Amino acid sequence: MVDFSFRKILNHLRQQAYLTRGVKITVIDQRQQPGKPYTFYFDGGIKSYVHYLNSKQATIQPTIFYTIKELKDVQVEIAFQYNISSQENILSFANNIFTINGGSHLVGFRTALTKALNSYARQKNYLKEKDDNFSGDDVREGLTAVISVKLKDPQFEGQTKAKLGNTEIRGIVESIFSDELQAFLEEHPREAQQICQKIIITTKARQAAKLARETVIRKSILREMTLPGKLTDCSSNSPEESEIYIVEGDSAGGSAKQGRDQYFQAILPLRGKILNVEKQTFHKVLANEEIKSLIIALGTNVTEHFNIDKLRYHRVIIMTDADIDGAHIRTLLLTFFFRYMYQLVEKGHLFIAQPPLYQIQSNRQVEYVYSDIEKEKVLKQLHAKNTNNKISIQRYKGLGEMNPEQLWETTMDPQRRVLKKVKIKDAKKADELFTTLMGKDGEARKKFIQTHAQFVKNLDV
Secondary structure, three states: OOOOOHHHHHHHHHHHHHHOOOOEEEEEOOOOOOOOEEEEEOOOOHHHHHHHHOOOOOEOOOOOEEEEEEEOOEEEEEEEEEEOOOOOEEEEEEOOEEOOOOEHHHHHHHHHHHHHHHHHHHHOOOOOOOOOOOOHHHHHOOEEEEEEEEOOOOOEEOOOOOEEOOOHHHHHHHHHHHHHHHHHHHHOHHHHHHHHHHHHHHHHHHHHHHHHHHHHHHHHOHHHOOOOOOOEOOOOOOHHHOEEEEEEHHHHHHHHHHHOOOOOEEEEEEOOOOOOHHHOOHHHHHHOHHHHHHHHHHOOOOHHHOOHHHOOOOEEEEEOOOOHHHHHHHHHHHHHHHHHOHHHHHOOOEEEEOOOOEEEEEOOEEEEEOOHHHHHHHHHHHHHHOOOOOEEEEEOOOHHHOOHHHHHHHHHOOOOOOEEEOOOOOHHHHHHHHHHHHOOOHHHHHHHHHHHHHHOOOOOO
16 A cells, blocks of 8 residues: 655645646645645746745745746746745756756856855945855845756756756856846845845854854863763774763663663763753853753764764664653754754764563563554454463553663664664755744744644654
């Protein structure tokens, strides 16, 4: 049986409706809204797509830039609009195929954008002679854009067609977009000024934040580079074979320390719940003792100072209780790693331990199971073998309930344990999710919970 994702199909059909001007697509989802169709009909092409993507944001420029031109048998269609957010949202397509990893058309767009805005800012004296040019990152902050090219012989990289490889497309896109953008800026001087002012503010904020972060890091972390006393380190000096368990509380930490293989397994117990970094300033995050211990133990530093080559353990394992508090602590840690040590996740070094939910004992036989479904399966098997079996079931709420031998056997032994590797399939979606669920906007969080409550499968109340 093939399990289709309705959301992915819906998003794909929406993209196709925007990319093909004049097309009408009707989608009926009988599972959720019987008889109530989703209809996509957008005659404005990707200009309407940008409007849709920015519909929940306050925008900088009222007029959406839009152009569609053809050069050397290549059709180039571009639309963009700035909003007040700090996020970059650029989608690129080749022959209506979503090139998630970009390619030559995206490179051409980015190059022309940076050059044209720097040239215009210099010409209008928004950038003074002593000022540095806008960086590519600065001009793309808050930018929502869609780039669509259509060509006769597309050359994609990889089986998923995630990146366009035709080298000649870069120059074509750059040439068309550069001319059209310069004309747009001249024809809309007020909006051009607003765009330049936003980029200037972004540049100054980035420079000030970088200086502040460097000062905070120097004062709060680099001054205390000795390993934290609560860390029980492993004896191996090889990061490739070493791993660290980030454990919730002293009780679980004690069992983990006694049950581990001290050659390659290190233990770092955390006291209580760490800060929600999504709601705190950089200074307060680095002043937190638990977070400071974690940063020093891993050895990589954070944000733009993060250095993956200095990672002391190639497996960083979050091990929390199998209850609601444990899930909350795990989420707080995931938020920290996503915001401050993104490469740790991106490079596949972050894992989540799966402690058992139940111990099932029947006569002299003991089994550990990791889900309710697995529990029911084991119980059926035991009853089938012997209906007179005396079965006792223990529900584990905390790691501290297990003795060192049980914790090793179920959760720490590489031969028997279950680890889940943390992966990021869509960085933008992940960013939006962390902002919604862990950020300061309570209304956005409430709306998300109400919308998705019907899809919850494992609710621990």
